[in-house]
Amino acid sequence: MAVLVITGTGTEVGKTVTTAAVAAVAVAAGRSVAVLKPAQTGVGPGERGDAEEAARLSGALTTVELARYPEPLAPATAARRAGMPPVRPPEVARVAAELATAHDLVLVEGAGGLLVRFDEEGGTLADVARLLGAPVVVVAAAGLGTLNATELTARELRVQGLELVGVVIGSWPQEADLAARCNLVDLPVVAGAPLLGVLPAGVGALAPADFRAGAPGWLAARLGGSWEGAVPDGAGLDVGAYGALR
DSSP states (O other): OOEEEEEESSSSSSHHHHHHHHHHHHHHTTOOEEEEEEEEESOOTTSOOHHHHHHHHHOSOEEEEEEEESSSSOHHHHHHHHTOOOOOHHHHHHHHHHHHTTOSEEEEEEEEETTOOSSTTOOOHHHHHHHHTOOEEEEEOSSTTHHHHHHHHHHHHHHTTOOEEEEEEEEEOSSOOHHHHHHHHHHHHHHTSOEEEEEETTGGGSOHHHHHHHGGGGBOGGGTOOOOSEEEOTTSOEEEEGGGGO
């Protein structure tokens, strides 16, 4: 896949660290990688945006940010309030396609969830994926409430004729409760797609070298990693494959 779109079931579910992990394993495999962030919100001038954070954690890669809006709102709303032009899906798709001509892998990280609007006409990340014919990875939360949000996202992807590669849990808690452990089994069922990784909570705070060393173990082979379903307990010890929880 030359372009991979990474969306989430909502905000703060771990899209950026997941993007960084996918980038890290690709860079380690000798692939050239670009991270495209169409619309960065809630970050001021001179502050590190999501694409730059992914690059810091994962290693040498190309980063492109098409627009930056100061308020932490949906891109369309943030653009309107700032009096700035919005980002539109055709522009995002054009830039991603151009990056794909010079890179082995282009990761397009959305803002919020799949249907968060880029512009007043209702353009979304789903439109970008459709214009590119690109597969999509959904990053989901671990705990209670994630099943509904994940199934809704997966259903919308299928309604729009888009390929859902799989689901990644973007932040696995140190002390997982019953809901989180059951969700390891139920997420791929409701998504109709495999679980492709589990990132431990807090990995974004690791030193870049440690992040890169750990990334292959958080992602399944479909995303370039070596993860085979084992999940850590509160002490970071392997407590077995999630399939054993059935």
